[in-house]
Amino acid sequence: MESAENTAGDKPGGSLQQTSRNVSVVWKYFTKDESSNSVTCKICKSVLKYNKNTSAMHMHLKRHPLMLAEEGQPKLHVQQSISAFTKRPAVTERRRQQITNLLVDFIVKDIRPLAAVHGDGFRDLLNFFEPGYNVPSYNTLWNAIAHQYDNLHENISEEMKGQSVSLTTDLWTSSTMEPYITVTAHYVTDSWQLKARVLCIAMMPERHTAVNIADRLSKIISEWGIQVFCTVHDNASNMNLAMELCEMFPHDLGCTGHTLQLAVKAGLVLPEVVKAVDAARRVVSHFRHSSLASCALKQRQEQLGVKSNKLQTDCPVRWNSTFVMLQRLFEQRIAVQSVLADEAVTKSSVQKSLAMRASQWELVEQLIPVLQPLAKATEIMCGELHVGLSFIYPVIFNMISNTLCVEESDLAAVRTFKNTVRQQLETRFKLRSEDLTESIPIVACMLDPRFKHLQFIPKN
Structure with missing residues (x-):
């Protein structure tokens, strides 16, 4: 070995092909200096002491792995490539089925179109995690969805068997003007868990007469084979009549959230209230449609140190959105008025049309604390898994005795x-009816330990 190293030392610039097979490869990158017993690195010109072995040179070359790779020389330490490291074994049939089921869950739970799993981006993502899996065709996915529906239908039917089920139903129109009917079942399991299951969302192209509605609901109930105790619906006349025509509904009840909506809207259409709400709506609409005003409002918010909340417009079919609009506008009142008063942002003609009177601001200020608990009650009554019949009358009586109690400081x-x-609440919920204590919600209050003493009901 020593003679071989000496031979290489005599020809430090020689190539590997010219040296002995036993000569270390490190001599390709070092020059030997016989006079000082040292070697010099050809890459970085570092000088190392040479003691007739190549250990120090091997250690030094670890500092230059990239340079060695670029020159196409053999690597001293070859690492496994990323592709080899991430290479997965072949996909088994069991795992393939598991991935397909997860794709079906992705489509169903997130309400995605079938085309979502056939996009290039989704395929690239899936291919990175599971290269051996191919996305199924539309027909395969659709059949898998139908199979999952059949299994879920069977499981839910078994779970509801023998239970007293209540329904909520509604007729609605999609954004593409297609009529639909939705039916949701509510029941308590044997383990005392409150469940809400959507039994049907189907198009209903026929006329929405009471007879057609009752016929459609009867078919849905027969399909699931359930025993209905009570049906909750909106207050439309055709729906009320449908409940009378259908023999499968022993009891029915108007939706409390919808009834609250009708009662509050009766107050929002009062002349003075309408003027104030319309004025607020014009201001909000201006900021929603003017990018200049919107940017100026954001700058004013930063200067005044207030929350950078955007103004919210209201929706005609949801009265609580009107409350949100008024609350947000009053919160940003100073910043809004500052932008409207700036002629560099708002033209003088626009200023006059958008200016709200002091009396309207005062009315909005007093309406907000009245509307807030009403909006909260509406939100609670629209829940699925946290509200029951026993909540209705305690909430309504609380609204009447506290929120809607007239005070001396109130504006006219x-x-x-x-x-x-x-x-409106007293009439629609029949609070002065002689048979109030026989209604289903009051019976539910009697059975609920929180309200069983019925302390919220006046003694008379």
């Missing part, structure tokens, strides 16, 4: 609003 318009909404 606020007093009229409170009186109007209170009368």
Whole structure:
């Protein structure tokens, strides 16, 4: 070995092909200096002491792996490539089925179109995690969805067997003007868990008469083979009549959230309230449609140190969105008025049309604390898994005795609003009816330990 190294030392610039087979490869990158017993690195010109072995040179070459790779020389330490490291074994049939089931869950749970799993981006993502899996065709996925539906239908039917089931139903129109009917079942399992299951979302192209509605609901109930105790629906006349025509519904109840909506809207259509709400809506619409005003509002919010919340417009079919609009506008009142008063942002003609009077701001300020608990009650009553029949009358009586109680400091318009909404609630919920204590919600209160003493009901 020593003679071989000496031979290489005599020809430090020689190639590997010219040296002995036993000569170390490190001599390709070092020059030997016989006079000082040292070697010099050809790559970085570092000088190392040479003691007739190549250990120090091997250690030094670890500092230059990239340079060695670029020159096409054999690597001293070859690492496994990324592709080899991430290479997965072949996909088994069991795993293939598991991935397909997860794709079906992705489509169903997130309400995605079938085309979502056939996009290039989704395929690239799936190929990175599971290269050996091919996305099934549309027909295969559709058959898998249908199979999953059949299994779920069977499991839910078995779970509801023998249970007293209540339904909620609604007729609605999609954004493409297609009519639909939705039916949801509510029941308590043997382990005392409250469940909500959507039994049907189907198109209903026929006329929405009481007879057609009752016929469609009867078919859905027969298909699932359930025993219905009570049906909750909106207050439309055709729906009320359908409940009377269908023999499968022993009891029915108007939707509390919808009834609250009708009662509050009766107060929102009062002349003074309408003027204030319309004025607020014009201001919000201006900021929603003017990028200049919107940017200026954001700058004013930063200067004034207020929350950078955007103004919210309201939706005609959801009264609580009107409350959100008024609340957000009043919260940003100073910033909004500052932008509207700036002629560099808002033209003088626009300023006059958008200016809200001081009396309207005062009315909005007094309406907000009245509308807030009403909006919260509406939100609670629209829940699925946290509200029951026993909640209805405690909430309604609380609204009447507290929120809608007229105070001396109230403006005339606020007093009229409170009186109007209170009368609407008393009429629609039949609070002065002689047989109130025989209604289903009151019976539910009697059975609920939280309300069983019925302390919220007046003694008379």
